[in-house]
Amino acid sequence: MATLSLIAEPFPDWEAPMHFAGAHDLVNAIASTAPRSCSARFLLARGSHAPEFASPKIAVEVLPMRASSLPILWQSNATARPLDGEMTHSITPMMPLRARSDDDGTQSTVTVPHALAWEAPELLSPAQARLVRAFVKRAVRFADIIVTTSHSTASLLQNMYGYNLPVQVIPPVAPNVLLAGVDSAARRARLGLPERYMVTTANNDEAGRLHWVYNALEADSTLPHVVVITGLDPVVQGKGQAPTSELASRIPERLRNRITVVAADDLRDAGAVISGASLMLQPQSFAATGYPVIAALMSKVPVLHAGVDATGELVLDGGLAESDPVGFASALSRLFIASPGDGTSEFERLTVQAADRGRTFSWEGVAWQLWETHATI
Structure with a gap:
């Protein structure tokens, strides 16, 4: 044998x-x-x-x-x-x-x-x-x-x-623990998440580029809530993400009611957050293995990313690439313009394409x- x-x-x-x-x-x-x-x-x-x-x-x-x-x-x-x-x-x-x-x-x-x-x-x-x-x-x-x-x-x-x-x-x-589980809704409720939100694993350093997300929120007050999952991305050594509570304290005061920070100590919590999101934001200047990105696609969640080659290979037409902060913020606002709900908007199209891409994994x-x-x- x-x-x-x-x-x-x-x-x-x-x-x-x-x-x-x-x-x-x-x-x-x-x-x-x-x-x-x-x-x-x-x-x-x-x-x-x-x-x-x-x-x-x-x-x-x-x-x-x-x-x-x-x-x-x-x-x-x-x-x-x-x-x-x-x-x-x-x-x-x-x-x-x-x-x-x-x-x-x-x-x-x-x-x-x-x-x-x-x-x-x-x-x-x-x-x-x-x-x-x-x-x-x-x-x-x-x-x-x-x-x-x-x-x-x-x-x-x-x-x-x-x-x-x-x-x-x-x-x-994506490991199964990063996908929706039977208790995902209960986990999101326990974490106090709103019904509609975007998710990111970006860090508060020059490589993680979480400030791209801050800038986009400041430029458009109509954008959905953002959930930041900590612990799924690396950080610049000595300059990166602090414990979850400290990262939350670093969020600009004017944005604190629009951002929730969640620790990925339990990967099932991370899976519940990713699977319930409307959009994943990946402004990072690097690509690791890509488990969170694939989890998003397998959960029919499109991805807005910074155009890093390895990330682009994973996402293909299941998302959009914008390589600068202005374009990133502009694309984000464009995606959430009120749609007619008939499946013709850019966001609805991307959601369908993300689901198609997710089925290939x-x-x-x-x-x-x-x-x-x-x-x-």
Whole structure:
């Protein structure tokens, strides 16, 4: 029986909870799409919470190391030996790898979910940026396939490591916890959210550009309420987002009754907020993995973004791109001009297109691509 093992322990950064939730959804999809006589394995560190799976095709295996030890230990050759002869995939760069012979049956696919370690290293701690680059460099040497979530990241890696680098682009999918749940309405009520609002994950720094949203609200008093979700985006080190209460206190006094700040401590709260929004605002100057953006599209919520290449690849015609604050504010006001309600307004058209775009994302689709990739290695 062939088994595709999934590294469930993610790279230790702000996206780790979303990556872990995504790994849970992906292993279910790997099991449901497994060819005959094939199965899935969910690899966890010692001390991590082991989820229960309904599928008999999924085995959970606990590694003899704690998650805090993995970033250092997995940079050595010895720790990769237990995966000799295995098919293994990781949804982050953190994966044990070493040189192997061509005929030992080992297959490894490693995901590089974004290019921040090269394009915007100030959004990671110095240690995180170095660690990402080290794991990616190791994957370039030893992995069979590098998986990226966008063509822009794939191009960056090939420019750095050679155009013969084996790269496959597989767009990410939002973890189920970031989508609407049966209790989403109750969660929004508990958070005190209005019936109609826009949502953003932007931060209060020069990369997060939350001030673009402030400027748009100040320029148009008719725009809907804005909900800012904290914790789903990186921040400029030492200059970025403070705790939720402090960020809320930094909102301009004249806008405080039009903005609500919500912490993403519970990803289901974030999912309830995103799925109930009318529009997602992404003024950021960077693109991470893009889980919140995809969650919006899968929830039929269009996206107004700043035109970053990787974000544009995810959104396509499910939103609009405006690369400067004036254009961003103008587009926002234009979208919320009173419409005739017959489906002909720009906002209504974008909502339909966002729903169409959102239907293209599925964990089953990712799983099929992984099985096919390993079948051809």
